[in-house]
Amino acid sequence: MNSTCVQEVISPCCLVRRSINTVVQLLKRVLAHKNMDMATVNALPYEDFVNLLGNVVEKCPIITAAVWSGRPFLNFAALEAAISEFIDALPESGKEGVLRCHPDLAGRDLRGGTLTRESREEQTGAGMDALTSAEASRVTRLNEEYKERFGFPFIICARLSDKATVLRQLSERRRNERAVERARAVEEVKKICRLRLQALVRDDAQNKL
Numbered sequence: 625m626n627s628t629c630v631q632e633v634i635s636p637c638c639l640v641r642r643s644i645n646t647v648v649q650l651l652k653r654v655l656a657h658k659n660m661d662m663a664t665v666n667a668l669p670y671e672d673f674v675n676l677l678g679n680v681v682e683k684c685p686i687i688t689a690a691v692w693s694g695r696p697f698l699n700f701a702a703l704e705a706a707i708s709e710f711i712d713a714l715p716e717s718g719k720e721g722v723l724r725c726h727p728d729l730a731g732r733d734l735r736g737g738t739l740t741r742e743s744r745e746e747q748t749g750a751g752m753d754a755l756t757s758a759e760a761s762r763v764t765r766l767n768e769e770y771k772e773r774f775g776f777p778f779i780i781c782a783r784l785s786d787k788a789t790v791l792r793q794l795s796e797r798r799r800n801e802r803a804v805e806r807a808r809a810v811e812e813v814k815k816i817c818r819l820r821l822q823a824l825v826r827d828d829a830q831n832k833l
């Protein structure tokens with residue numbers, strides 16, 4: 625190490641400057657992340673990529689971690705497709721594992737305030753926090769029946785549903801055959817994923833319609 629380097633490493637002034645730079649970089653990233661374009665996403669280091677996009681599939685950051693190595697993504701659709709393809713390539717037991725990472729609708733986590741931020745916003749948006757006591761009992765009973773039958777929770781994209789739709793679908797879908805219902809639940813996970821991604825990453829194709 626030459627003397628300039630030594631000075632730079634030990635100079636308090638230099639250390640302060642570096643800390644400020646780190647904070648500025650972090651702030652820039654946080655501000656940019658509200659609605660990142662694809663170039664920003666593609667430039668994210670692994671840790672930031674997973675920190676920012678790790679919950680696009682509920683409590684499955686491993687999926688985000690896995691697709692990171694597929695960068696650069698050409699566009700939003702390519703990123704979304706990489707996530708979908710990862711899920712599709714899982715064995716059925718893996719897909720069910722992904723489904724089991726989802727909280728019940730209007731379940732204990734909603735009541736106890738332990739949902740992820742995304743899930744809370746989605747469930748409250750669909751009125752799951754405003755059920756009458758009769759509705760709440762019905763949802764609890766049907767959720768339990770559903771889980772008993774399939775071994776994973778009932779999943780529906782809450783942002784695309786309202787209270788009536790959730791109740792109707794829960795009642796209807798519990799009669800499905802197991803493989804049909806598993807595929808249906810995976811489709812709902814992908815819809816949830818798309819909307820979560822759109823909240824973070826600019827989908828340029830959306831504005832061209």
Ligand SMILES: NC(=O)NC1NC(=O)NC1=O
Binds near residue numbers: 729742747779780782
């Ligand atoms: N079980 C279930 O559908 N959960 C959810 N759906 C959704 O859009 N957000 C959720 O937490």
